[in-house]
Amino acid sequence: MDSIDRKILNRLQQNARVSLKALAKECYISSPTISARMHHMEQSGMIKNYYTLIDYKKAGYPIKAFINIKVDPVDKGEFYKYIEAVPNVLECNCVSGEFSMLIKVIFESTELLDTFINSLQRFGKTNTQIVFSTPVDVRGMRLNE
C-alpha cells in the first residue's frame, strides 16, 4: 500500500469502470503495472468488489429503511444465516447499544416491509427507521495519497 495504490483506489472508488489506460496516465506509470497492482489488491482483499449503484426507487423499490433488532447472542448464528439469504437486505451490521443489529433494507411497499419486520420478531424486539431522503448516498472515502 503505497501512494500509487491509494491513488488507484481513489480513482476506482469514483468510477469502477475506468480503463487501465486512463489510470496509467493519471498515475504516470504503465498500464501493465496498473493491472498488476489491481490484481495484488484484489488478491489481498484490499479491493472487495466492483459494484454498481442503481436507483432502487426507479427500479420499483421505493421504500428504504433501517431496522434495529435485539438478537439474543445464542441465536446469532441462525440470524446471520437467515438475514444473509434475504435479498432485500443491503447491509447488516452488529452494533453496540440497546439493539444489537442494524439492518438496511429496501422494499416495493411499506406493506412488504411490515411483513418482513413481522418475520423478524422471532429473533427479538425491533425498532424501524424509515428513510425519507438521502442527502449523502452510498459513497467511498478518499484516501490520503
Added chain:
Amino acid sequence: MDSIDRKILNRLQQNARVSLKALAKECYISSPTISARMHHMEQSGMIKNYYTLIDYKKAGYPIKAFINIKVDPVDKGEFYKYIEAVPNVLECNCVSGEFSMLIKVIFESTELLDTFINSLQRFGKTNTQIVFSTPVDVRGMRLNE
C-alpha cells in the same frame, strides 16, 4: 426497463468491471446493444455510479459507526452542507423516529470518531452505535428478470 436491462443490472451489481462482450454473451444480444442500453441507463439515472468497495480496515480506518442525530428542521440546510463535505461520511439518511438523521462513518481511531461527534453537537443530540462486525457487507439487490 425490460428483462434484458434487469439482467444487465444484475450482472453489473455483481461485478461492475464485467466486459461488454461478456454481458453480450450472457444476454444473447450484441455488444453495441449492451453499450447503448448501459448509456441509456446511465443517462436516465437508473445507474447512479460504478463504485469500488474497499476494505477500510486494511486501509487504516478500522472504526465504523452509525451516528443518530436530532437536527432541528431549520438547520437542515446547513447540516447537509456540512455533512456532505466530511470525507469520513459514507452515507447519510434522513429518517423517521426520535433522531432525524442516520450517518454512517469510518475513522482511524475512536478518538477521532469522538472528536467528530463533538463537532456535531452544535446541530443536536446524538446517539452513536459502534460497528463490531458486518455479517452482510454493502451489496446490491438482485432484480427479477
Added chain:
DNA sequence: ATCTTCCGATCAATGGAATCCATTTTTAAA
C-alpha cells in the same frame, strides 16, 4: 563492498474488445 537474486517496472507486439456506421428489423401509432 561486491555479487547475486528477486521483485517490480517498462516496452513492444499481439490478440481481443469496444465503438462507429450503414443496414435491417422490430415496434408502435396512425
Added chain:
DNA sequence: TTTAAAAATGGATTCCATTGATCGGAAGAT
C-alpha cells in the same frame, strides 16, 4: 396496413489489455 421511430445487427476500424522479454534497483549473503 402503412409509416415513422427506435432499436438491433454485422463488419470494419480503432482502441485497449495482456503477454513475454528485458531492464533496473533494492535487499541480503558472502
